[in-house]
Amino acid sequence: MQDRSLTRRTILASATVVAAGVTGVVGVTATPALAHNRDASLKKIIDGMSLEAKIGQLFVPYFYGTSATNPSADDREDNLRELGVATAAELIAKYHVGGVIYFSGWANNIQNPRQVAELTNGVQKASLGLPTPIPSLISIDQEHGANVRIGSGATQLPGAMALGAGRSLSDARTAGQISGIELAALGIHQNFAPVADVNVNPQNPIINVRSFGADPEAAGRMVAAQVKGYQSVGVVACAKHFPGHGDTAQDSHTGLPVITHTREEWDRIDAPPFRAAIAAGVDSIMTAHLQVPALDDSNEPATLSPKILQGVLRGELGFKGVIVTDALNMTGVRTKYGDDRVPVLALKAGVDQLLFPPNIDVAFNGVLAAVRSGEITVARLEESVLRILRLKEKVGLLSGSPYISQKEVDRVVGARKHQAIAARIADRTTTLLVNKGETLPLRRKQKKLLVVGASPAFPTDAARTSIPELTKVFGELGYTTTALATGRAPTAAQVDEAVAAAYGRDAVVVTTDNVGPTSAQRTLVARLLETGVPVIHLAVRNPYDIAQLPGVRASLVSYCWTEVELRAAARVIAGRTEPRGKLPVPIQRADDPTKVLFRSGHGLSYDD
Numbered sequence: 136m137q138d139r140s141l142t143r144r145t146i147l148a149s150a151t152v153v154a155a156g157v158t159g160v161v162g163v164t165a166t167p168a169l170a171h172n173r174d175a176s177l178k179k180i181i182d183g184m185s186l187e188a189k190i191g192q193l194f195v196p197y198f199y200g201t202s203a204t205n206p207s208a209d210d211r212e213d214n215l216r217e218l219g220v221a222t223a224a225e226l227i228a229k230y231h232v233g234g235v236i237y238f239s240g241w242a243n244n245i246q247n248p249r250q251v252a253e254l255t256n257g258v259q260k261a262s263l264g265l266p267t268p269i270p271s272l273i274s275i276d277q278e279h280g281a282n283v284r285i286g287s288g289a290t291q292l293p294g295a296m297a298l299g300a301g302r303s304l305s306d307a308r309t310a311g312q313i314s315g316i317e318l319a320a321l322g323i324h325q326n327f328a329p330v331a332d333v334n335v336n337p338q339n340p341i342i343n344v345r346s347f348g349a350d351p352e353a354a355g356r357m358v359a360a361q362v363k364g365y366q367s368v369g370v371v372a373c374a375k376h377f378p379g380h381g382d383t384a385q386d387s388h389t390g391l392p393v394i395t396h397t398r399e400e401w402d403r404i405d406a407p408p409f410r411a412a413i414a415a416g417v418d419s420i421m422t423a424h425l426q427v428p429a430l431d432d433s434n435e436p437a438t439l440s441p442k443i444l445q446g447v448l449r450g451e452l453g454f455k456g457v458i459v460t461d462a463l464n465m466t467g468v469r470t471k472y473g474d475d476r477v478p479v480l481a482l483k484a485g486v487d488q489l490l491f492p493p494n495i496d497v498a499f500n501g502v503l504a505a506v507r508s509g510e511i512t513v514a515r516l517e518e519s520v521l522r523i524l525r526l527k528e529k530v531g532l533l534s535g536s537p538y539i540s541q542k543e544v545d546r547v548v549g550a551r552k553h554q555a556i557a558a559r560i561a562d563r564t565t566t567l568l569v570n571k572g573e574t575l576p577l578r579r580k581q582k583k584l585l586v587v588g589a590s591p592a593f594p595t596d597a598a599r600t601s602i603p604e605l606t607k608v609f610g611e612l613g614y615t616t617t618a619l620a621t622g623r624a625p626t627a628a629q630v631d632e633a634v635a636a637a638y639g640r641d642a643v644v645v646t647t648d649n650v651g652p653t654s655a656q657r658t659l660v661a662r663l664l665e666t667g668v669p670v671i672h673l674a675v676r677n678p679y680d681i682a683q684l685p686g687v688r689a690s691l692v693s694y695c696w697t698e699v700e701l702r703a704a705a706r707v708i709a710g711r712t713e714p715r716g717k718l719p720v721p722i723q724r725a726d727d728p729t730k731v732l733f734r735s736g737h738g739l740s741y742d743d
Contacts, residue, residue: 177524188267190502191231192520195490198223199242203257219496224261230499234272239284239595248288248548252539255322259537270537274325280695281344286595290553295330297564297694299347299719304360306560311364313553319369320547322539324530329361331374331408332381337679341386344694348719351404355411362415369530374412375421379405387467392425419457424467438468444485457522462491475501487519561703566692566716567739568681574689576710581641583615587633589648590620591696601696608705623648625655634662642669650680660684682725
């Protein structure tokens with residue numbers, strides 16, 4: 136019988152045998168003797184765990200609510216309906232989970248930094264109340280740019296493709312450090328970033344600007360820089376989505392994409408960023424729910440493929456860290472098997488962390504049944520538990536208090552210094568694609584502006600949208616500005632209204648968001664050009680929009696629509712800063728995709 140009376144003090148005593156040598160700074164390489172001593176102390180912890188506790192360490196579920204113990208009535212009801220428990224604390228107690236993941240919006244986990252800190256303390260209190268009191272490894276998707284969870288109150292940084300346009304490894308690393316420092320202050324020690332996918336498909340609906348670009352080697356250097364940035368401040372980085380999600384036109388949330396690259400193409404296009412991440416010491420890698428026949432002709436999704444995870448990732452690439460699934464509620468991994476079998480097959484394929492199971496009870500009991508039947512051996516289970524405990528030890532969760540100080544949150548998160556650095560980084564990312572007749576920068580006499588077009592909501596705050604925010608920034612820069620949000624699908628009446636509003640203005644700034652060949656945004660831009668008023672086009676997401684907008688005389692890309700990118704773009708338009716970004720992807724012509732409109736590396740300055 137296993138000893139279930141382990142206390143927090145016992146675990147700390149075991150962990151601190153080697154804590155001084157390896158904990159607190161992620162990425163430190165232990166000597167073989169030190170690593171052996173560390174593993175010996177961690178195995179003692181594992182020996183004292185029940186089978187259920189070991190299985191629980193593998194799971195990283197979601198939950199609803201801003202509090203671990205006292206969620207709102209609606210969140211409590213959602214928890215009961217989807218998780219079978221009322222609170223995060225009850226979830227942890229019932230399933231012994233090794234970690235949780237925070238989401239904004241639908242899960243209602245995130246309102247502001249102080250609340251997140253309180254939530255973290257509640258999660259950790261529940262974890263320390265287990266028979267084996269091991270703190271939770273709390274995770275998040277804080278990529279920045281288009282994919283952000285903590286918005287208001289935290290420093291917003293340029294996303295991956297914007298950093299790719301800036302081409303500064305120092306900026307990429309600094310962005311990772313700032314993000315990591317703020318996450319650690321909130322008690323979040325695993326960030327599912329950076330994206331290591333190489334976006335070679337302009338139609339990619341899910342990766343796109345989340346990627347550093349289309350050049351595998353350049354993307355690899357940026358990925359490595361971000362890994363080093365995060366892990367230098369004690370946050371576990373996670374390169375994703377292995378073996379590469381950059382060349383698909385299908386979203387694995389809604390289907391099972393197929394990557395048709397040959398083995399040579401995979402080695403040349405998809406592999407370099409993951410190789411770079413591993414060389415940089417990345418501590419976790421996330422799988423992709425897609426098929427890659429060149430790597431596994433059985434056509435199992437990569438998440439469930441021993442050939443891909445054990446054969447390629449661990450065997451060929453030599454990755455020794457934690458393998459985490461992408462969310463197990465996604466269609467891409469649920470097309471062939473039930474929710475009880477998916478986690479079992481993922482573990483047999485070589486996965487360690489099971490992220491976001493759609494039904495925690497079904498998933499947990501599926502793994503429990505597989506271990507009891509011998510389909511998964513206890514030794515295999517303990518391999519993954521050991522890897523997870525190594526991470527927890529590395530970030531200091533086993534050698535000190537996991538609780539968060541509100542004073543530290545107030546001091547660090549959203550610090551003025553961090554925001555100033557973020558603004559300087561963003562100033563190096565805005566890319567000027569077209570500038571005919573020296574349309575830009577705006578001249579001193581051009582003070583009356585119309586800001587019109589697509590106005591996507593901020594990723595974490597639907598109350599803040601791009602057109603009002605951009606208008607506000609221009610106002611701060613001394614312009615008299617009229618705002619008119621027409622959305623991604625402007626109606627004929629909205630186009631007419633925009634055209635009427637353009638007359639009498641010194642210039643029009645028109646924003647676009649994912650312009651396709653049949654998009655009404657094309658009509659809006661064309662009609663504005665017909666007015667004769669100078670028109671400045673700003674793509675607030677995809678750099679590819681310009682291919683659909685012939686006749687534009689001034690065009691820029693911000694790569695995202697949040698405040699830090701919008702402010703940088705406005706400063707460039709106003710001539711307060713120079714455009715410095717260079718395209719990290721090529722842009723094909725709309726009328727002939729075999730021909731390039733702008734090559735990767737293109738980007739004008741005001742001296743050109």
